[in-house]
Every structure is written in structure tokens, then in C-alpha cells.
Amino acid sequence: MHIVIMGCGRVGSSLARALERRGHSVAVIDQDADAFRRLGPDFHGRTVKGIGFDRKVLVAAGIREADGFAAVSSGDNSNILAARVVRETYGIDNVVARIYDQGRAEVYERLGIPSVATVKWASDQVLRRLLPEGSEPQWRDPSGQVRLIQVGADDGWVGLRITAVEQALGARVPFLTRFGQGMVPNESTILQDGDMLSIAVTNEDVPRIEGLLAQPPAKI
The missing domain is CATH 3.40.50.720 (NAD(P)-binding Rossmann-like Domain)
Known part of the structure; x- marks a missing residue:
């Protein structure tokens, strides 16, 4: 890029x-x-x-x-x-x-x-918005094996229910940030343009999650 x-x-x-x-x-x-x-x-x-x-x-x-x-x-x-x-x-x-x-x-x-x-x-917040691959951990568990990352998504994901996004990623989205405000999604929450997803992942799964969000989703 x-x-x-x-x-x-x-x-x-x-x-x-x-x-x-x-x-x-x-x-x-x-x-x-x-x-x-x-x-x-x-x-x-x-x-x-x-x-x-x-x-x-x-x-x-x-x-x-x-x-x-x-x-x-x-x-x-x-x-x-x-x-x-x-x-x-x-x-x-x-x-x-x-x-x-x-x-x-x-x-x-x-x-x-x-x-x-x-x-x-923080400069990493700009990275998160410019690059889906630019995610930085918001939180790590004491063992260092699990983290919470904040990352944007390709425009192709916009309009999908968060439950469908979770299913496609194989990972939980405990909350997201919209217009600078945090919110906990429910079954009816739909991903909007500009939303930042906070995703719970293992260290090993970060590249896969970033790769999926960097491109339009497969047919869901």
C-alpha cells in the first residue's frame, strides 16, 4: 500500500x-x-x-x-x-x-x-484505521497467550450482522467502537462503515483474523 x-x-x-x-x-x-x-x-x-x-x-x-x-x-x-x-x-x-x-x-x-x-x-490508532493488518493489542492476558485487538474491516463486511462476522472469523467480538463510543453488540447489531471491531483472539490466530478482515468476506 x-x-x-x-x-x-x-x-x-x-x-x-x-x-x-x-x-x-x-x-x-x-x-x-x-x-x-x-x-x-x-x-x-x-x-x-x-x-x-x-x-x-x-x-x-x-x-x-x-x-x-x-x-x-x-x-x-x-x-x-x-x-x-x-x-x-x-x-x-x-x-x-x-x-x-x-x-x-x-x-x-x-x-x-x-x-x-x-x-x-496514539499512532497505533491511526494504523488500526488505515490497515486491517495494523491491529495492536488493547489487552493481553497475564499468560500472554490471548489478546484483544482493535481492527477495522474491508468495506465488503459492512452491512453484515456482528453474529455473522463472528461466525465467519471464528472469533468473538465482545464490543465495537462507533463514532468514538463503545458498544456491546447484540444479535441484531449490523456492522457500519467506520466501526472498529474489538476481537478476542489467541496470538497464533491474529494473522488469520487480520487477513480475513483485510479483504471482502467469502459468501456468507
């Missing part, structure tokens, strides 16, 4: 390195060329100086071939503007915006733009 990141601060740089370690190509946009030093000498991705919602800058970063976009600069307005430009102009649905204001973040999630507010910020 090719991921474009706007903002090369502490969060943007750590996200870029994490994505590159996972084998993805990365382009980072920032107005300050000195900010790219945070990426370190081992970073091999593309760096583009400019404003992240400028179309020429986005094209230079490879937005036309991009599979995802993360707006993680220090400005709410810049992040949301860039996210909207990328979605509406280039048709990329896999977009995440960092929003400082928790209330505004929830509003934008309702508009279809997944957001991460600073109060609950």
Missing part, C-alpha cells in the same frame, strides 16, 4: 516509520523541511515540502496512487480540510484526521471521516 501523511511532527514521523517497517510505501508532507529530520536516516519514503491540502503537493506525494491518507498536523482546520480534499477530489475513502477538539472529532466521524482526538491519541 502507498500511504500519504500530512504532518511530520512526533506523531506523523512515528506513523511513517511504523508503516515503512510494515513494508508499505510512504510519502510525508510538511511545510517545514527541517521537520523531515524526525524521520531519521533509515527512512526511504518520499518527502514533500508544502501545504497538505494543496493539490499540486498532494499529487507530488503520490495521492493519485495512494491507498490511504492521514492528516496529523497540529491544526484541526488544516487536517479536516486536507481530509475532505483527498476524499472528495481523489476519491480516497481510507482517510484519517487528527482532531484536537473531541467534540469536533465526533462530528466529523458522523460525516464519514474517521478522527482521532488528542486526548486518546
Whole structure:
């Protein structure tokens, strides 16, 4: 996958390195060329100086071939503007915006733009939204054999009942996160666009679960 990141601060740089370690190509946009030093000498991705919602800058970063976009600069307005430009102009649905204001973040999630507010910020939360394979454990049992992972799903899963998702995965979904709020699914709960699934799995089963969710489900 090719991921474009706007903002090369502490969060943007750590996200870029994490994505590159996972084998993805990365382009980072920032107005300050000195900010790219945070990426370190081992970073091999593309760096583009400019404003992240400028179309020429986005094209230079490879937005036309991009599979995802993360707006993680220090400005709410810049992040949301860039996210909207990328979605509406280039048709990329896999977009995440960092929003400082928790209330505004929830509003934008309702508009279809997944957001991460600073109060609950961690770079792995962006990974979870950009990559189904980017899951990180939310909890591990004391023995280290069982974990709870939070992960998104391919659009093909949207519209299925959670019970059907559990059956297809062969794993339990104790709860999910929708519009920034946790909820315990029941038999009638249907997976919606933007939902984040919290799945109980053994360590050995993580790659299988991630692989299944990264692509449309087999006929259920």
C-alpha cells in the first residue's frame, strides 16, 4: 500500500516509520523541511515540502496512487480540510484526521471521516484505521497467550450482522467502537462503515483474523 501523511511532527514521523517497517510505501508532507529530520536516516519514503491540502503537493506525494491518507498536523482546520480534499477530489475513502477538539472529532466521524482526538491519541490508532493488518493489542492476558485487538474491516463486511462476522472469523467480538463510543453488540447489531471491531483472539490466530478482515468476506 502507498500511504500519504500530512504532518511530520512526533506523531506523523512515528506513523511513517511504523508503516515503512510494515513494508508499505510512504510519502510525508510538511511545510517545514527541517521537520523531515524526525524521520531519521533509515527512512526511504518520499518527502514533500508544502501545504497538505494543496493539490499540486498532494499529487507530488503520490495521492493519485495512494491507498490511504492521514492528516496529523497540529491544526484541526488544516487536517479536516486536507481530509475532505483527498476524499472528495481523489476519491480516497481510507482517510484519517487528527482532531484536537473531541467534540469536533465526533462530528466529523458522523460525516464519514474517521478522527482521532488528542486526548486518546496514539499512532497505533491511526494504523488500526488505515490497515486491517495494523491491529495492536488493547489487552493481553497475564499468560500472554490471548489478546484483544482493535481492527477495522474491508468495506465488503459492512452491512453484515456482528453474529455473522463472528461466525465467519471464528472469533468473538465482545464490543465495537462507533463514532468514538463503545458498544456491546447484540444479535441484531449490523456492522457500519467506520466501526472498529474489538476481537478476542489467541496470538497464533491474529494473522488469520487480520487477513480475513483485510479483504471482502467469502459468501456468507
